[in-house]
Amino acid sequence: MLKQFSKLWTGLLLVAALLLVRQTFAAAVSVDLDVQPRVLQLGEAAQATVTVHGERNPPPPPLGGLPDCDVSGPSVNSQVSIINGRMDQSVTFVYQLVPRRTGALKIGPINYKIGNQTLQLRALELTVGAPTATGTSGEKKDTALSDLFFARLDIMPTNLFQNQLFELQLSIFHREIRLDSSFSLLNWQPAGLSISAFRELPAQRVMLNGQVFEARQFRCQARALSAGPVHLAPTVRGALVVQRERQQRGGPFNDPFFDRFFQDSLFNRAETRPVDIPTQPLEFSVRALPENGRPKDFNGAVGQFALTAQVKPDSAAVGDPVTLAARISGHGNFDSIAFPMLGNSELLKTYDAKLTAKELDETQTRGSKTYEQVLIPRSLDAQQIPAVGFNYFDPEKEQYVVLSAGPFDVKLRPAAAGAAPLTAPTQAAATPTGRDIAYLKSAPTHWRIHDEAEWSAPRFWSLQAIPPLAVVVAFILARRRQLRSGDVRWARREQAPRSARRALRTAEQALAMSQWEEFYEALANALRSYFGNRLNLPPGDVTPDGLLHVLQTAQVAAALTERVRALLELCDHARFGQMGSAALDREAGRRTLQEIANLLRNFEKVRL
Amino acid sequence: MLSVTLATGSAWGTLTPSELFQKAGRAYDAGQFAEAATNYLALVAQGQRTPEVYFNLGNAEFRAGRGGAAVLAYRRAWHLAPRDADIIANLQFAQEQTGATPPTPASWEHFFQSLNAAEWRLAALVDFWILAGAACLALLWSARRALFRVVVIFLLVVLLLALGGVGYWFDLQIRQPEAVVIQPASALSAPLVNTIKLFALPAGSIVHIESRDGAWWHIQQGARAGWLPQSNCVAVCSAPN
Numbered sequence: 034m035l036k037q038f039s040k041l042w043t044g045l046l047l048v049a050a051l052l053l054v055r056q057t058f059a060a061a062v063s064v065d066l067d068v069q070p071r072v073l074q075l076g077e078a079a080q081a082t083v084t085v086h087g088e089r090n091p092p093p094p095p096l097g098g099l100p101d102c103d104v105s106g107p108s109v110n111s112q113v114s115i116i117n118g119r120m121d122q123s124v125t126f127v128y129q130l131v132p133r134r135t136g137a138l139k140i141g142p143i144n145y146k147i148g149n150q151t152l153q154l155r156a157l158e159l160t161v162g163a164p165t166a167t168g169t170s171g172e173k174k175d176t177a178l179s180d181l182f183f184a185r186l187d188i189m190p191t192n193l194f195q196n197q198l199f200e201l202q203l204s205i206f207h208r209e210i211r212l213d214s215s216f217s218l219l220n221w222q223p224a225g226l227s228i229s230a231f232r233e234l235p236a237q238r239v240m241l242n243g244q245v246f247e248a249r250q251f252r253c254q255a256r257a258l259s260a261g262p263v264h265l266a267p268t269v270r271g272a273l274v275v276q277r278e279r280q281q282r283g284g285p286f287n288d289p290f291f292d293r294f295f296q297d298s299l300f301n302r303a304e305t306r307p308v309d310i311p312t313q314p315l316e317f318s319v320r321a322l323p324e325n326g327r328p329k330d331f332n333g334a335v336g337q338f339a340l341t342a343q344v345k346p347d348s349a350a351v352g353d354p355v356t357l358a359a360r361i362s363g364h365g366n367f368d369s370i371a372f373p374m375l376g377n378s379e380l381l382k383t384y385d386a387k388l389t390a391k392e393l394d395e396t397q398t399r400g401s402k403t404y405e406q407v408l409i410p411r412s413l414d415a416q417q418i419p420a421v422g423f424n425y426f427d428p429e430k431e432q433y434v435v436l437s438a439g440p441f442d443v444k445l446r447p448a449a450a451g452a453a454p455l456t457a458p459t460q461a462a463a464t465p466t467g468r469d470i471a472y473l474k475s476a477p478t479h480w481r482i483h484d485e486a487e488w489s490a491p492r493f494w495s496l497q498a499i500p501p502l503a504v505v506v507a508f509i510l511a512r513r514r515q516l517r518s519g520d521v522r523w524a525r526r527e528q529a530p531r532s533a534r535r536a537l538r539t540a541e542q543a544l545a546m547s548q549w550e551e552f553y554e555a556l557a558n559a560l561r562s563y564f565g566n567r568l569n570l571p572p573g574d575v576t577p578d579g580l581l582h583v584l585q586t587a588q589v590a591a592a593l594t595e596r597v598r599a600l601l602e603l604c605d606h607a608r609f610g611q612m613g614s615a616a617l618d619r620e621a622g623r624r625t626l627q628e629i630a631n632l633l634r635n636f637e638k639v640r641l
Numbered sequence: 642m643l644s645v646t647l648a649t650g651s652a653w654g655t656l657t658p659s660e661l662f663q664k665a666g667r668a669y670d671a672g673q674f675a676e677a678a679t680n681y682l683a684l685v686a687q688g689q690r691t692p693e694v695y696f697n698l699g700n701a702e703f704r705a706g707r708g709g710a711a712v713l714a715y716r717r718a719w720h721l722a723p724r725d726a727d728i729i730a731n732l733q734f735a736q737e738q739t740g741a742t743p744p745t746p747a748s749w750e751h752f753f754q755s756l757n758a759a760e761w762r763l764a765a766l767v768d769f770w771i772l773a774g775a776a777c778l779a780l781l782w783s784a785r786r787a788l789f790r791v792v793v794i795f796l797l798v799v800l801l802l803a804l805g806g807v808g809y810w811f812d813l814q815i816r817q818p819e820a821v822v823i824q825p826a827s828a829l830s831a832p833l834v835n836t837i838k839l840f841a842l843p844a845g846s847i848v849h850i851e852s853r854d855g856a857w858w859h860i861q862q863g864a865r866a867g868w869l870p871q872s873n874c875v876a877v878c879s880a881p882n
Contacts, residue, residue: 196830196837225831258831321835333830333837369830371840385742388864470734471727473666473700474693480658482688488762497766500773507777514783 182207213272260321266314334425336365342438362401372404529566553607709823709844739845761806828867832857
């Protein structure tokens with residue numbers, strides 16, 4: 034069993050190795066040569082990279098014998114990658130090329146022999162400029178700042194028509210100085226031009242007047258809205274990157290190593306200073322679109338366009354809608370494009386066209402627009418939908434181009450029974466039969482000068498303050514009620530006079546019916562309930578002695594305290610039959626009732 | 642010209658609005674549509690900006706062959722009575738006759754157009770008072786607080802919608818974004834006379850004013866936009882003339 038498994042495993046490994054070898058050798062051998070930078074100064078080095086694909090151990094390419102260049106290297110780098118199951122092996126040789134002279138230096142083509150194959154490295158050209166004043170020798174000449182950096186505006190193409198799209202390029206050149214990556218355009222309000230946002234192109238080196246410049250390039254799409262001369266003179270503001278001057282002569286440790294450390298470190302960072310980059314003004318002229326040959330229905334489209342159209346469905350009943358779809362594609366001012374609509378006719382009823390699809394690039398100048406128009410055949414004679422036309426001005430050909438699509442055949446069948454007939458409009462009857470505007474309205478019920486002032490009158494707005502005020506009052510009341518329900522002492526204090534009044538009324542009724550026991554019971558209740566609630570005492574604690582103790586503690590006047598005690602005792606004596614007949618006199622009872630009422634009224638003014 | 646205006650002005654001054662309205666109606670019935678329109682305009686100048694006056698003015702302008710002015714009057718009438726079937730029908734009919742494309746409002750605009758400015762204001766006002774009452778009851782009637790809380794929330798939503806309606810019409814009146822093309826015109830690609838014509842605007846087209854630049858308006862109609870001379874159109878909510 035183990036032996037069989039080992040055989041199987043070995044077989045699988047062999048198959049995998051064979052596949053690997055097959056993949057490796059299946060790939061064709063190819064080479065590529067690149068040199069960067071292509072524009073350089075004498076004394077600078079360029080890097081030549083030769084990449085060999087599909088060969089594991091290629092020999093070094095024969096770059097050593099290049100004329101006019103000192104060549105050093107190569108350094109070799111191998112890379113294996115597997116993408117989508119396909120293995121790619123590449124070997125890269127990197128050389129340093131130092132030109133020996135100025136001017137154009139040609140590199141290649143070079144024959145490169147790998148195994149049995151002889152491949153050719155493509156020919157390249159290096160542009161070598163004279164060294165700058167500080168480039169090699171370190172001597173600094175007096176150089177005008179404008180020679181070190183400047184900006185330029187260019188348009189492509191230069192022969193422009195009104196509404197023609199063109200490219201506007203801003204190039205910023207600089208050498209021997211560092212400019213920050215951000216720029217801003219001042220005084221940039223080009224009247225009569227419609228301009229899209231600038232996008233940056235890859236940076237490159239260029240040779241200008243024998244000097245090597247770093248070039249930053251920005252490009253946008255533009256369109257002249259009207260004919261005439263155009264003058265553009267913006268100010269390009271950039272930021273010059275300069276090394277911050279050292280504050281101290283010599284490093285803190287007076288040592289070259291530390292000096293260099295502090296010079297290069299955060300302690301001595303670069304800083305930027307705003308600078309206006311001299312810009313050459315750009316003047317050009319925009320021609321008006323020619324009158325000669327202009328179609329009557331020209332709507333201002335300028336560029337190169339194509340028109341396709343179709344009608345769906347290709348068979349329908351009279352009165353059923355069919356759709357005419359037209360697609361205009363190409364490059365130009367798409368915002369000026371209008372659908373070539375068909376108008377109403379005796380045979381066709383037409384509706385407004387609608388834009389159904391818009392596929393344009395980010396500049397809105399290249400792509401397509403699709404429109405649809407609903408048509409209704411009025412009779413069986415409308416078997417053929419007329420052709421639609423679209424015209425535009427081609428600035429390259431400098432002439433108007435008329436495109437057309439159609440006519441379109443539609444198989445028509447009679448309308449279904451009961452369908453409303455579609456009458457063709459005629460010149461004599463512009464208004465459809467049976468339809469007209471509604472007749473005049475009768476006079477309004479009230480004639481009143483329309484005035485908005487009533488809505489802004491102070492009286493009106495002051496009235497509107499009532500609802501929020503009512504809500505505020507309700508809120509305060511609800512809050513008080515909530516507090517009362519939570520504070521027993523306060524609630525009983527509020528309840529005290531009410532409970533006493535209730536008891537006194539009961540006493541008054543008992544007195545009227547000469548029910549003496551009930552009368553004095555009610556009087557005693559009045560006193561007990563008042564003081565019980567007022568002092569928040571439990572019901573059992575409202576005894577004459579207990580009450581006197583509390584009142585004395587509260588420093589109530591002795592006369593009042595004594596009177597309370599006397600009245601309580603009187604009531605108790607009367608209730609329990611310890612009173613003489615004199616006490617059962619109605620007049621005496623009324624006096625007692627009045628005295629208790631007065632006493633409680635007095636206690637309402639006393640702070641307990 | 643000046644003397645004619647003064648004489649006409651004095652004649653209007655002696656007539657009550659009711660008499661002037663009847664006079665305009667008689668002129669209309671007699672086929673003197675221009676005179677009828679002048680009389681209705683006099684009523685508007687007096688401050689009688691009612692749907693009836695604007696509607697009849699629209700009819701007179703339409704019969705006089707001024708489709709753009711008719712649409713303008715109908716649109717003003719519709720602003721005051723947006724549910725009036727006659728106004729809607731005549732506005733649509735006038736636009737059909739001039740070839741103008743009717744505006745296609747969004748669904749939220751449809752909702753706010755269901756009532757006019759005064760109706761939204763009244764709705765907001767009534768709801769505001771009822772809301773305050775319900776809030777008071779919710780605070781004081783603790784046994785029914787849950788019920789009143791629901792009522793308050795409902796009324797609050799209604800109030801917000803009503804305020805939205807008030808804001809919608811207020812915006813139309815203050816910003817005046819709506820205009821009617823009086824004379825057939827073409828929208829241009831730039832606010833310059835000799836620029837490209839982008840699309841045609843028949844008289845009676847209702848456009849949305851995006852911005853104003855001196856004597857030029859940048860307008861939008863559906864998905865299309867362009868520049869129009871201000872003299873070609875009149876803002877619907879502008880001071881009547």
